[in-house]
Amino acid sequence: CVLKASQKRRPLSRLLEQLLRNLEKRDPNQFFAWPVNDNFAPGYSTIIKRPMDFSTMKQKIDDNEYKSLNCFISDFKLMCNNAMKYNKAGTVYHKAARRLLHAGLKQLTPQKLRPLGNILT
Numbered sequence: 385c386v387l388k389a390s391q392k393r394r395p396l397s398r399l400l401e402q403l404l405r406n407l408e409k410r411d412p413n414q415f416f417a418w419p420v421n422d423n424f425a426p427g428y429s430t431i432i433k434r435p436m437d438f439s440t441m442k443q444k445i446d447d448n449e450y451k452s453l454n455c456f457i458s459d460f461k462l463m464c465n466n467a468m469k470y471n472k473a474g475t476v477y478h479k480a481a482r483r484l485l486h487a488g489l490k491q492l493t494p495q496k497l498r499p500l501g502n503i504l505t
């Protein structure tokens with residue numbers, strides 16, 4: 385019985401991919417899908433020292449860069465906080481970031497994650 389490629393992935397990677405898919409659903413406009421481009425966001429790369437977006441998080445999962453769930457959650461928070469730093473309150477991006485952060489962290493509570501068993505220990 386040969387395991388499919390996805391089944392060969394490390395348990396943490398498979399969990400993080402599932403969590404990432406659920407977080408991406410909270411970004412219907414795909415504002416967080418790709419790195420923010422300075423051409424659309426003037427001065428972005430001078431204001432935001434550590435950019436983050438969902439595609440970068442996906443690549444980090446594939447490269448096994450996340451050693452824990454907490455590292456993954458930190459990048460999610462970084463991505464949302466970057467948007468709330470660069471974009472003024474009241475803008476579509478600031479509001480989208482607040483909503484995404486709130487909805488995302490609700491999905492990442494211990495109560496929601498406990499059913500996934502000892503994978504997180």
Ligand SMILES: COc1ccc(OC)c(-c2cc(C(C)=O)n3cccnc23)c1
Nearest residue numbers: 414415416417418419420424425467477
């Ligand atoms: C209007 O359509 C898009 C499409 C992709 C975007 O970022 C990947 C953004 C975008 C995303 C952001 C963020 C997340 O700060 N942003 C800030 C200023 C101007 N544009 C953006 C907007």
